[in-house]
Amino acid sequence: MANAWKIARKSNTQLPLVIVVALAVVLVLLGKAQSNLFDQARVGVSDRLAPLLEVARAPVRGFDRWLGSIGDIFSVYEENLRLKEENARLRQWHNVAIVMQNRVDRYQSLLHAVPDPKLNAVLARVIGRSSRPFVRTLILDAGTRNHASPGEAVVDQRGMIGRIYLSGNRTSWVILLTDPNSRIPVTVAASKGGGSAVQAIMSGDNSSMPALDLVSRTAKLHPGDQVVSSGDGGLLPYGLPIGTVVAGDGGAWRVALLADAASSQDVEILNYSVPPEKLPPEAELPADAAGLRPLVPPPEQTQLPPSPQTGSVPGKSPAQQSPAQQSATMPPAAKPPAAQTPQVPAHADAASPQLAGAPPASPAPKLALRQPPPAPPDGGTE
Protein backbone atom coordinates (compact mmCIF):
# COMPACT_ATOMS: atom_id res chain seq x y z
CA MET A 1 0.00 0.00 0.00
CA ALA A 2 2.81 2.38 0.85
CA ASN A 3 4.16 1.86 -2.66
CA ALA A 4 1.00 3.40 -4.01
CA TRP A 5 1.73 6.64 -2.17
CA LYS A 6 5.34 6.59 -3.27
CA ILE A 7 4.20 6.26 -6.85
CA ALA A 8 2.46 9.56 -6.57
CA ARG A 9 5.40 11.42 -5.10
CA LYS A 10 7.16 13.70 -7.46
CA SER A 11 10.24 15.61 -6.58
CA ASN A 12 9.45 18.49 -8.89
CA THR A 13 6.48 19.60 -6.78
CA GLN A 14 8.74 21.56 -4.44
CA LEU A 15 8.89 24.69 -6.54
CA PRO A 16 5.11 25.14 -7.02
CA LEU A 17 4.65 24.56 -3.30
CA VAL A 18 6.97 27.41 -2.45
CA ILE A 19 5.33 29.67 -5.01
CA VAL A 20 1.85 28.85 -3.78
CA VAL A 21 2.79 29.48 -0.16
CA ALA A 22 4.30 32.80 -1.16
CA LEU A 23 1.15 33.68 -3.10
CA ALA A 24 -1.00 32.83 -0.10
CA VAL A 25 1.10 35.06 2.13
CA VAL A 26 0.81 37.86 -0.39
CA LEU A 27 -2.94 37.37 -0.46
CA VAL A 28 -3.13 37.69 3.32
CA LEU A 29 -1.10 40.89 3.25
CA LEU A 30 -3.11 42.24 0.35
CA GLY A 31 -6.30 41.43 2.22
CA LYS A 32 -5.02 43.28 5.26
CA ALA A 33 -4.23 46.33 3.15
CA GLN A 34 -7.51 46.19 1.25
CA SER A 35 -10.11 44.37 3.30
CA ASN A 36 -12.83 44.71 0.66
CA LEU A 37 -10.90 42.53 -1.75
CA PHE A 38 -13.63 39.91 -2.12
CA ASP A 39 -16.64 42.10 -1.41
CA GLN A 40 -17.96 42.16 -4.96
CA ALA A 41 -17.62 38.38 -5.24
CA ARG A 42 -19.38 37.88 -1.92
CA VAL A 43 -22.38 40.05 -2.68
CA GLY A 44 -22.49 38.58 -6.18
CA VAL A 45 -22.82 35.09 -4.72
CA SER A 46 -25.42 36.16 -2.16
CA ASP A 47 -27.40 38.06 -4.81
CA ARG A 48 -27.57 34.96 -6.99
CA LEU A 49 -28.35 32.74 -4.03
CA ALA A 50 -31.08 35.01 -2.70
CA PRO A 51 -34.05 33.21 -4.36
CA LEU A 52 -32.70 29.85 -3.20
CA LEU A 53 -32.17 31.13 0.32
CA GLU A 54 -35.66 32.55 0.50
CA VAL A 55 -37.10 29.20 -0.54
CA ALA A 56 -34.92 27.29 1.88
CA ARG A 57 -35.67 29.71 4.69
CA ALA A 58 -39.20 28.45 5.39
CA PRO A 59 -38.41 24.82 6.24
CA VAL A 60 -35.32 25.82 8.19
CA ARG A 61 -37.33 28.30 10.19
CA GLY A 62 -39.99 25.67 10.81
CA PHE A 63 -37.34 23.25 11.97
CA ASP A 64 -35.89 25.92 14.26
CA ARG A 65 -39.30 26.52 15.79
CA TRP A 66 -39.92 22.83 16.24
CA LEU A 67 -36.52 22.39 17.84
CA GLY A 68 -37.11 25.33 20.15
CA SER A 69 -40.59 24.21 21.07
CA ILE A 70 -39.35 20.90 22.48
CA GLY A 71 -37.89 22.59 25.52
CA ASP A 72 -40.77 25.04 25.83
CA ILE A 73 -43.37 22.33 26.34
CA PHE A 74 -42.19 21.68 29.88
CA SER A 75 -42.17 25.29 30.96
CA VAL A 76 -45.20 26.72 29.18
CA TYR A 77 -47.30 27.16 32.35
CA GLU A 78 -44.60 29.00 34.31
CA GLU A 79 -43.79 31.03 31.22
CA ASN A 80 -47.44 32.06 30.85
CA LEU A 81 -47.63 33.26 34.46
CA ARG A 82 -44.40 35.17 34.10
CA LEU A 83 -45.56 36.84 30.90
CA LYS A 84 -48.86 37.91 32.45
CA GLU A 85 -47.08 39.52 35.34
CA GLU A 86 -44.61 41.19 33.02
CA ASN A 87 -47.41 42.41 30.78
CA ALA A 88 -49.19 44.08 33.70
CA ARG A 89 -45.99 45.77 34.76
CA LEU A 90 -45.22 46.93 31.24
CA ARG A 91 -48.70 48.45 30.90
CA GLN A 92 -47.95 50.66 33.86
CA TRP A 93 -44.65 51.69 32.32
CA HIS A 94 -46.41 52.32 29.03
CA ASN A 95 -48.65 54.89 30.65
CA VAL A 96 -45.69 56.50 32.37
CA ALA A 97 -43.84 56.63 29.06
CA ILE A 98 -46.74 58.39 27.33
CA VAL A 99 -46.89 61.03 30.05
CA MET A 100 -43.14 61.54 29.92
CA GLN A 101 -43.12 61.73 26.13
CA ASN A 102 -45.76 64.44 26.20
CA ARG A 103 -43.76 66.33 28.77
CA VAL A 104 -40.56 66.03 26.72
CA ASP A 105 -42.43 67.24 23.62
CA ARG A 106 -43.69 70.24 25.55
CA TYR A 107 -40.24 71.08 26.87
CA GLN A 108 -38.74 70.76 23.41
CA SER A 109 -41.37 73.10 22.07
CA LEU A 110 -40.70 75.65 24.79
CA LEU A 111 -36.94 75.46 24.37
CA HIS A 112 -37.06 75.49 20.57
CA ALA A 113 -34.97 72.35 20.59
CA VAL A 114 -33.87 70.98 17.27
CA PRO A 115 -36.01 67.88 16.77
CA ASP A 116 -34.52 64.46 16.31
CA PRO A 117 -33.86 63.57 12.70
CA LYS A 118 -36.52 61.55 10.95
CA LEU A 119 -35.48 57.99 10.24
CA ASN A 120 -36.59 56.12 7.18
CA ALA A 121 -36.63 52.38 7.62
CA VAL A 122 -36.55 49.48 5.20
CA LEU A 123 -38.12 46.28 6.41
CA ALA A 124 -36.06 43.25 5.51
CA ARG A 125 -36.05 39.56 6.22
CA VAL A 126 -33.12 37.49 7.40
CA ILE A 127 -32.45 34.92 4.69
CA GLY A 128 -29.07 33.71 5.82
CA ARG A 129 -26.82 33.39 8.82
CA SER A 130 -23.12 32.81 8.85
CA SER A 131 -21.37 31.97 12.07
CA ARG A 132 -17.75 31.43 11.21
CA PRO A 133 -14.97 31.64 13.81
CA PHE A 134 -13.81 35.05 12.63
CA VAL A 135 -16.97 36.64 11.33
CA ARG A 136 -20.63 36.49 12.33
CA THR A 137 -23.06 37.90 9.83
CA LEU A 138 -26.65 37.93 8.74
CA ILE A 139 -27.77 38.17 5.13
CA LEU A 140 -30.86 40.29 4.46
CA ASP A 141 -33.10 40.27 1.42
CA ALA A 142 -32.78 44.02 0.86
CA GLY A 143 -30.02 45.59 -1.17
CA THR A 144 -29.20 48.76 -2.98
CA ARG A 145 -32.39 48.56 -5.02
CA ASN A 146 -34.23 48.87 -1.68
CA HIS A 147 -32.03 51.82 -0.70
CA ALA A 148 -30.02 49.82 1.81
CA SER A 149 -26.40 50.88 1.90
CA PRO A 150 -23.30 50.07 3.97
CA GLY A 151 -23.04 51.66 7.40
CA GLU A 152 -26.75 51.71 8.15
CA ALA A 153 -27.99 50.32 11.43
CA VAL A 154 -30.05 47.14 11.58
CA VAL A 155 -32.52 46.81 14.43
CA ASP A 156 -35.24 44.43 15.44
CA GLN A 157 -38.17 45.16 17.72
CA ARG A 158 -35.91 44.95 20.79
CA GLY A 159 -32.81 46.83 19.82
CA MET A 160 -29.83 47.15 17.56
CA ILE A 161 -28.40 44.03 15.94
CA GLY A 162 -25.56 45.37 13.86
CA ARG A 163 -24.65 47.38 10.80
CA ILE A 164 -24.67 46.69 7.10
CA TYR A 165 -21.15 46.29 5.76
CA LEU A 166 -21.84 44.94 2.28
CA SER A 167 -24.71 45.74 -0.04
CA GLY A 168 -25.46 43.97 -3.26
CA ASN A 169 -28.33 44.61 -5.57
CA ARG A 170 -30.73 42.29 -3.76
CA THR A 171 -28.98 41.35 -0.54
CA SER A 172 -27.02 42.95 2.27
CA TRP A 173 -24.54 41.51 4.75
CA VAL A 174 -24.85 42.60 8.35
CA ILE A 175 -21.94 42.63 10.72
CA LEU A 176 -23.29 41.75 14.15
CA LEU A 177 -22.51 43.69 17.30
CA THR A 178 -20.88 40.54 18.65
CA ASP A 179 -18.51 40.24 15.68
CA PRO A 180 -14.84 40.87 16.51
CA ASN A 181 -14.74 43.54 13.80
CA SER A 182 -17.62 45.54 15.29
CA ARG A 183 -16.87 48.84 17.06
CA ILE A 184 -19.77 51.08 18.06
CA PRO A 185 -19.58 54.40 19.90
CA VAL A 186 -22.14 54.21 22.68
CA THR A 187 -23.49 56.27 25.52
CA VAL A 188 -24.07 54.64 28.89
CA ALA A 189 -26.90 56.31 30.76
CA ALA A 190 -27.00 55.84 34.49
CA SER A 191 -29.96 53.74 35.52
CA LYS A 192 -30.19 55.27 39.00
CA GLY A 193 -28.89 58.14 40.99
CA GLY A 194 -29.07 60.65 38.16
CA GLY A 195 -25.44 60.17 37.22
CA SER A 196 -24.09 61.66 34.05
CA ALA A 197 -23.86 59.76 30.79
CA VAL A 198 -20.60 58.03 29.98
CA GLN A 199 -19.14 57.68 26.51
CA ALA A 200 -17.63 54.34 25.54
CA ILE A 201 -16.73 52.09 22.64
CA MET A 202 -18.52 48.75 22.44
CA SER A 203 -16.35 46.06 20.87
CA GLY A 204 -17.47 42.61 19.77
CA ASP A 205 -15.26 39.64 20.53
CA ASN A 206 -17.44 36.76 19.32
CA SER A 207 -18.92 36.30 22.76
CA SER A 208 -22.61 36.94 23.34
CA MET A 209 -21.85 40.09 25.35
CA PRO A 210 -19.61 42.72 23.72
CA ALA A 211 -17.04 44.52 25.83
CA LEU A 212 -17.14 48.18 26.85
CA ASP A 213 -14.05 50.35 26.57
CA LEU A 214 -14.65 53.52 28.50
CA VAL A 215 -13.44 56.77 27.06
CA SER A 216 -12.93 58.23 30.53
CA ARG A 217 -10.91 56.22 33.02
CA THR A 218 -12.60 57.89 35.96
CA ALA A 219 -16.15 57.16 34.89
CA LYS A 220 -18.10 54.73 37.01
CA LEU A 221 -20.65 52.28 35.70
CA HIS A 222 -23.23 50.19 37.46
CA PRO A 223 -24.89 46.96 36.43
CA GLY A 224 -28.19 47.74 34.77
CA ASP A 225 -27.10 51.02 33.18
CA GLN A 226 -28.65 51.54 29.77
CA VAL A 227 -26.46 51.44 26.67
CA VAL A 228 -27.58 53.34 23.57
CA SER A 229 -25.82 54.47 20.43
CA SER A 230 -24.08 57.79 20.92
CA GLY A 231 -24.35 59.04 17.36
CA ASP A 232 -20.67 60.02 17.32
CA GLY A 233 -19.26 60.04 13.85
CA GLY A 234 -22.64 60.61 12.27
CA LEU A 235 -23.02 57.02 11.03
CA LEU A 236 -25.63 55.92 13.53
CA PRO A 237 -28.47 57.91 15.04
CA TYR A 238 -28.33 58.81 18.69
CA GLY A 239 -30.34 56.77 21.14
CA LEU A 240 -30.75 53.39 19.49
CA PRO A 241 -31.30 50.93 22.36
CA ILE A 242 -28.51 48.40 22.52
CA GLY A 243 -28.43 46.73 25.91
CA THR A 244 -27.65 46.97 29.58
CA VAL A 245 -24.35 46.98 31.43
CA VAL A 246 -23.29 43.82 33.23
CA ALA A 247 -20.14 43.09 35.16
CA GLY A 248 -17.65 40.91 33.34
CA ASP A 249 -14.58 39.03 34.40
CA GLY A 250 -11.62 40.91 35.81
CA GLY A 251 -13.50 44.11 36.51
CA ALA A 252 -14.38 44.63 32.88
CA TRP A 253 -17.80 45.81 31.80
CA ARG A 254 -19.86 44.09 29.17
CA VAL A 255 -23.19 44.69 27.47
CA ALA A 256 -26.09 42.27 27.63
CA LEU A 257 -27.70 42.93 24.26
CA LEU A 258 -31.43 43.51 24.04
CA ALA A 259 -31.74 42.05 20.56
CA ASP A 260 -31.15 38.41 19.84
CA ALA A 261 -29.62 38.06 16.41
CA ALA A 262 -29.97 34.30 16.53
CA SER A 263 -33.76 34.48 16.59
CA SER A 264 -34.42 37.66 14.61
CA GLN A 265 -36.36 37.05 11.43
CA ASP A 266 -37.68 40.46 10.39
CA VAL A 267 -35.50 43.50 10.91
CA GLU A 268 -35.42 47.16 10.01
CA ILE A 269 -32.62 48.92 8.19
CA LEU A 270 -32.49 52.51 9.41
CA ASN A 271 -31.70 54.92 6.65
CA TYR A 272 -29.99 57.57 8.68
CA SER A 273 -27.86 60.29 7.27
CA VAL A 274 -26.96 63.61 8.74
CA PRO A 275 -28.05 66.21 6.21
CA PRO A 276 -25.32 68.60 5.20
CA GLU A 277 -25.69 71.72 7.23
CA LYS A 278 -26.92 74.70 5.22
CA LEU A 279 -26.14 78.17 6.34
CA PRO A 280 -29.19 80.40 6.62
CA PRO A 281 -29.49 83.23 4.14
CA GLU A 282 -27.34 86.21 4.94
CA ALA A 283 -30.33 88.31 5.88
CA GLU A 284 -31.41 85.73 8.43
CA LEU A 285 -28.12 85.51 10.25
CA PRO A 286 -28.73 86.43 13.87
CA ALA A 287 -26.71 89.64 13.72
CA ASP A 288 -28.35 90.85 10.55
CA ALA A 289 -31.78 89.76 11.70
CA ALA A 290 -31.26 91.83 14.83
CA GLY A 291 -30.53 94.85 12.72
CA LEU A 292 -26.91 95.04 13.74
CA ARG A 293 -24.35 96.34 11.29
CA PRO A 294 -20.60 96.67 11.64
CA LEU A 295 -19.77 99.82 13.54
CA VAL A 296 -16.66 100.47 11.47
CA PRO A 297 -16.88 99.94 7.73
CA PRO A 298 -14.30 97.47 6.53
CA PRO A 299 -11.26 99.13 5.02
CA GLU A 300 -11.41 96.84 1.97
CA GLN A 301 -14.70 98.44 1.08
CA THR A 302 -12.90 101.18 -0.80
CA GLN A 303 -10.89 98.77 -2.92
CA LEU A 304 -13.42 96.04 -3.46
CA PRO A 305 -16.92 96.28 -4.81
CA PRO A 306 -19.24 96.44 -1.82
CA SER A 307 -21.52 93.54 -1.12
CA PRO A 308 -25.04 94.78 -0.64
CA GLN A 309 -26.03 92.11 1.87
CA THR A 310 -23.00 91.40 3.94
CA GLY A 311 -19.67 92.80 4.77
CA SER A 312 -17.86 89.57 4.07
CA VAL A 313 -15.30 89.30 1.34
CA PRO A 314 -16.07 86.61 -1.20
CA GLY A 315 -13.40 84.00 -1.49
CA LYS A 316 -11.86 84.75 1.84
CA SER A 317 -12.06 82.65 4.90
CA PRO A 318 -13.16 84.22 8.19
CA ALA A 319 -9.57 84.20 9.37
CA GLN A 320 -8.60 86.37 6.44
CA GLN A 321 -11.34 88.90 7.06
CA SER A 322 -11.02 92.03 9.05
CA PRO A 323 -12.18 92.10 12.66
CA ALA A 324 -15.15 94.20 11.70
CA GLN A 325 -16.21 91.70 9.11
CA GLN A 326 -15.78 88.89 11.55
CA SER A 327 -17.91 90.68 14.07
CA ALA A 328 -20.69 90.91 11.53
CA THR A 329 -20.85 87.14 11.32
CA MET A 330 -20.16 86.40 14.94
CA PRO A 331 -22.84 84.59 16.86
CA PRO A 332 -24.94 86.77 19.11
CA ALA A 333 -23.44 85.18 22.19
CA ALA A 334 -20.24 87.09 21.43
CA LYS A 335 -22.04 90.42 21.22
CA PRO A 336 -22.35 92.81 24.12
CA PRO A 337 -25.41 92.10 26.25
CA ALA A 338 -26.94 95.42 25.32
CA ALA A 339 -27.06 94.37 21.70
CA GLN A 340 -29.24 91.39 22.40
CA THR A 341 -32.87 91.55 21.53
CA PRO A 342 -35.70 89.31 22.59
CA GLN A 343 -36.09 88.06 19.07
CA VAL A 344 -36.33 84.36 18.38
CA PRO A 345 -33.79 83.34 15.75
CA ALA A 346 -35.30 82.46 12.44
CA HIS A 347 -33.44 79.22 12.22
CA ALA A 348 -35.34 77.87 15.20
CA ASP A 349 -38.59 78.03 13.33
CA ALA A 350 -37.03 76.78 10.16
CA ALA A 351 -35.40 73.82 11.82
CA SER A 352 -38.27 72.82 14.02
CA PRO A 353 -41.43 71.75 12.25
CA GLN A 354 -43.10 71.45 15.62
CA LEU A 355 -42.83 75.18 16.07
CA ALA A 356 -44.32 76.05 12.73
CA GLY A 357 -47.89 75.48 13.79
CA ALA A 358 -47.47 76.08 17.47
CA PRO A 359 -49.17 79.07 19.05
CA PRO A 360 -46.81 81.81 20.13
CA ALA A 361 -45.82 81.07 23.66
CA SER A 362 -45.92 84.17 25.79
CA PRO A 363 -43.06 83.32 28.13
CA ALA A 364 -40.64 82.75 25.27
CA PRO A 365 -39.50 86.37 24.86
CA LYS A 366 -38.94 86.66 28.59
CA LEU A 367 -36.85 83.55 28.52
CA ALA A 368 -34.84 84.96 25.70
CA LEU A 369 -34.25 88.12 27.69
CA ARG A 370 -33.04 86.32 30.77
CA GLN A 371 -30.99 83.65 29.09
CA PRO A 372 -28.30 83.72 26.45
CA PRO A 373 -29.69 83.42 22.96
CA PRO A 374 -30.22 79.92 21.65
CA ALA A 375 -27.27 78.12 20.16
CA PRO A 376 -26.73 78.30 16.42
CA PRO A 377 -28.11 75.44 14.32
CA ASP A 378 -24.97 73.40 14.72
CA GLY A 379 -25.27 73.47 18.46
CA GLY A 380 -26.25 70.59 20.67
CA THR A 381 -29.33 68.70 19.74
CA GLU A 382 -30.08 67.31 23.11
Next chain:
Amino acid sequence: MALDRGAGHGTAARMVSALVPLLCGLVFAFVANIPISVTAGQVPPPLLALVPVYFWCLVRPDLMTPAAAFAIGLMEDVLSGGPPGVWTLSFVLTYVLVSRQRDSFASLSGLAAVLGFASAAAFCCATAWTIIAILDWRLPPVSPIVGELIMTVLFYAPVALLVGWLHHRLVGALRSDI
Protein backbone atom coordinates in the same frame (compact mmCIF):
# COMPACT_ATOMS: atom_id res chain seq x y z
CA MET B 1 -18.06 2.58 -13.94
CA ALA B 2 -14.94 4.64 -13.79
CA LEU B 3 -14.50 7.26 -16.42
CA ASP B 4 -11.34 5.78 -17.82
CA ARG B 5 -12.64 2.30 -18.34
CA GLY B 6 -14.16 3.10 -21.66
CA ALA B 7 -11.76 2.54 -24.47
CA GLY B 8 -11.01 5.32 -26.87
CA HIS B 9 -11.54 8.43 -24.82
CA GLY B 10 -8.86 8.03 -22.22
CA THR B 11 -7.50 11.54 -22.56
CA ALA B 12 -10.82 13.23 -21.99
CA ALA B 13 -11.53 10.92 -19.09
CA ARG B 14 -8.18 11.75 -17.58
CA MET B 15 -8.86 15.45 -17.84
CA VAL B 16 -12.25 15.09 -16.19
CA SER B 17 -10.81 12.84 -13.52
CA ALA B 18 -8.02 15.30 -12.86
CA LEU B 19 -10.57 17.98 -12.15
CA VAL B 20 -12.66 15.90 -9.76
CA PRO B 21 -10.63 16.66 -6.59
CA LEU B 22 -10.57 20.38 -7.31
CA LEU B 23 -14.26 20.52 -8.19
CA CYS B 24 -15.12 18.43 -5.16
CA GLY B 25 -13.23 20.83 -2.90
CA LEU B 26 -14.89 23.86 -4.45
CA VAL B 27 -18.36 22.33 -4.16
CA PHE B 28 -17.77 21.36 -0.54
CA ALA B 29 -16.59 24.88 0.25
CA PHE B 30 -19.74 26.21 -1.34
CA VAL B 31 -22.02 23.80 0.52
CA ALA B 32 -20.39 24.48 3.89
CA ASN B 33 -20.82 28.21 3.43
CA ILE B 34 -24.44 28.28 2.39
CA PRO B 35 -25.75 30.74 4.98
CA ILE B 36 -28.53 28.53 6.28
CA SER B 37 -28.24 27.17 9.78
CA VAL B 38 -30.64 24.84 11.51
CA THR B 39 -29.11 25.83 14.82
CA ALA B 40 -29.69 29.59 14.35
CA GLY B 41 -25.98 30.18 13.95
CA GLN B 42 -25.08 28.70 17.32
CA VAL B 43 -22.96 25.92 15.82
CA PRO B 44 -20.30 26.80 13.26
CA PRO B 45 -20.33 24.95 9.95
CA PRO B 46 -17.58 22.38 9.37
CA LEU B 47 -14.61 22.92 7.08
CA LEU B 48 -15.91 20.43 4.55
CA ALA B 49 -13.46 21.59 1.90
CA LEU B 50 -10.55 20.41 4.00
CA VAL B 51 -11.60 16.77 3.64
CA PRO B 52 -10.96 16.49 -0.12
CA VAL B 53 -7.70 18.39 0.27
CA TYR B 54 -6.54 15.95 2.93
CA PHE B 55 -7.88 12.85 1.19
CA TRP B 56 -6.49 13.47 -2.27
CA CYS B 57 -3.26 14.90 -0.93
CA LEU B 58 -2.70 11.42 0.50
CA VAL B 59 -4.23 9.34 -2.24
CA ARG B 60 -3.49 11.30 -5.40
CA PRO B 61 -1.20 14.27 -4.77
CA ASP B 62 -0.73 14.63 -8.51
CA LEU B 63 -4.40 15.61 -8.75
CA MET B 64 -4.62 17.59 -5.53
CA THR B 65 -1.79 19.96 -6.29
CA PRO B 66 -0.72 22.93 -4.17
CA ALA B 67 -2.48 25.17 -6.67
CA ALA B 68 -5.70 23.21 -6.19
CA ALA B 69 -5.40 23.57 -2.41
CA PHE B 70 -4.82 27.27 -2.96
CA ALA B 71 -7.95 27.56 -5.12
CA ILE B 72 -10.10 25.69 -2.61
CA GLY B 73 -8.83 27.85 0.24
CA LEU B 74 -9.53 30.93 -1.84
CA MET B 75 -13.09 29.76 -2.40
CA GLU B 76 -13.47 29.26 1.34
CA ASP B 77 -12.20 32.78 1.92
CA VAL B 78 -14.54 34.34 -0.61
CA LEU B 79 -17.62 32.57 0.68
CA SER B 80 -16.99 32.65 4.41
CA GLY B 81 -16.87 36.43 4.65
CA GLY B 82 -13.78 36.54 6.80
CA PRO B 83 -10.52 38.38 6.24
CA PRO B 84 -9.11 37.60 2.79
CA GLY B 85 -6.39 34.98 2.53
CA VAL B 86 -6.70 33.44 5.97
CA TRP B 87 -8.13 30.11 4.89
CA THR B 88 -6.07 30.12 1.70
CA LEU B 89 -2.83 30.23 3.63
CA SER B 90 -4.14 27.77 6.22
CA PHE B 91 -5.15 25.24 3.57
CA VAL B 92 -1.85 25.55 1.74
CA LEU B 93 0.19 25.15 4.92
CA THR B 94 -1.92 22.16 5.92
CA TYR B 95 -1.27 20.72 2.49
CA VAL B 96 2.46 21.17 3.10
CA LEU B 97 2.19 19.37 6.44
CA VAL B 98 0.20 16.46 5.05
CA SER B 99 2.41 16.07 2.01
CA ARG B 100 5.52 16.06 4.19
CA GLN B 101 4.05 13.38 6.47
CA ARG B 102 2.19 11.50 3.76
CA ASP B 103 3.48 8.06 4.64
CA SER B 104 2.57 8.50 8.30
CA PHE B 105 -0.95 9.74 7.58
CA ALA B 106 -1.61 7.21 4.82
CA SER B 107 -0.75 4.26 6.99
CA LEU B 108 -3.52 5.10 9.46
CA SER B 109 -6.84 3.33 9.43
CA GLY B 110 -10.04 3.23 11.42
CA LEU B 111 -10.16 5.55 14.40
CA ALA B 112 -6.51 6.40 13.92
CA ALA B 113 -7.36 7.75 10.47
CA VAL B 114 -9.92 10.07 12.06
CA LEU B 115 -7.32 11.18 14.57
CA GLY B 116 -4.88 11.75 11.74
CA PHE B 117 -7.36 14.03 10.01
CA ALA B 118 -8.14 15.69 13.33
CA SER B 119 -4.49 16.59 13.76
CA ALA B 120 -4.37 18.06 10.25
CA ALA B 121 -7.59 19.99 10.88
CA ALA B 122 -6.24 21.21 14.21
CA PHE B 123 -3.14 22.47 12.44
CA CYS B 124 -5.32 24.24 9.86
CA CYS B 125 -7.53 25.89 12.49
CA ALA B 126 -4.54 26.84 14.63
CA THR B 127 -2.90 28.40 11.59
CA ALA B 128 -6.00 30.44 10.81
CA TRP B 129 -6.28 31.54 14.44
CA THR B 130 -2.63 32.58 14.49
CA ILE B 131 -2.96 34.56 11.27
CA ILE B 132 -5.96 36.42 12.67
CA ALA B 133 -4.09 37.09 15.89
CA ILE B 134 -1.17 38.54 13.93
CA LEU B 135 -3.39 40.59 11.63
CA ASP B 136 -5.48 42.05 14.43
CA TRP B 137 -2.57 42.13 16.90
CA ARG B 138 -4.72 40.70 19.65
CA LEU B 139 -5.73 37.21 20.66
CA PRO B 140 -9.07 36.19 19.17
CA PRO B 141 -11.39 34.02 21.27
CA VAL B 142 -10.52 30.35 21.15
CA SER B 143 -13.95 28.80 21.59
CA PRO B 144 -15.30 29.55 18.06
CA ILE B 145 -12.31 27.99 16.33
CA VAL B 146 -12.47 24.99 18.65
CA GLY B 147 -16.15 24.61 17.76
CA GLU B 148 -15.23 24.72 14.09
CA LEU B 149 -12.57 22.07 14.63
CA ILE B 150 -14.95 19.77 16.49
CA MET B 151 -17.60 20.09 13.80
CA THR B 152 -15.04 19.42 11.08
CA VAL B 153 -13.80 16.27 12.78
CA LEU B 154 -17.35 15.07 13.43
CA PHE B 155 -18.20 15.45 9.77
CA TYR B 156 -15.01 13.76 8.59
CA ALA B 157 -16.27 10.18 8.58
CA PRO B 158 -19.38 10.67 6.40
CA VAL B 159 -17.65 13.13 4.08
CA ALA B 160 -14.63 10.87 3.73
CA LEU B 161 -16.95 8.03 2.77
CA LEU B 162 -18.49 10.22 0.10
CA VAL B 163 -15.11 11.36 -1.16
CA GLY B 164 -13.87 7.78 -1.19
CA TRP B 165 -16.88 6.75 -3.22
CA LEU B 166 -16.26 9.57 -5.69
CA HIS B 167 -12.64 8.55 -5.91
CA HIS B 168 -13.43 4.97 -6.72
CA ARG B 169 -16.13 5.91 -9.21
CA LEU B 170 -14.39 8.73 -11.02
CA VAL B 171 -10.72 8.80 -10.20
CA GLY B 172 -9.62 5.53 -8.64
CA ALA B 173 -8.83 3.51 -11.72
CA LEU B 174 -6.42 6.13 -12.94
CA ARG B 175 -4.11 5.68 -10.00
CA SER B 176 -2.34 2.80 -11.68
CA ASP B 177 -1.51 5.01 -14.63
CA ILE B 178 0.80 7.20 -12.62
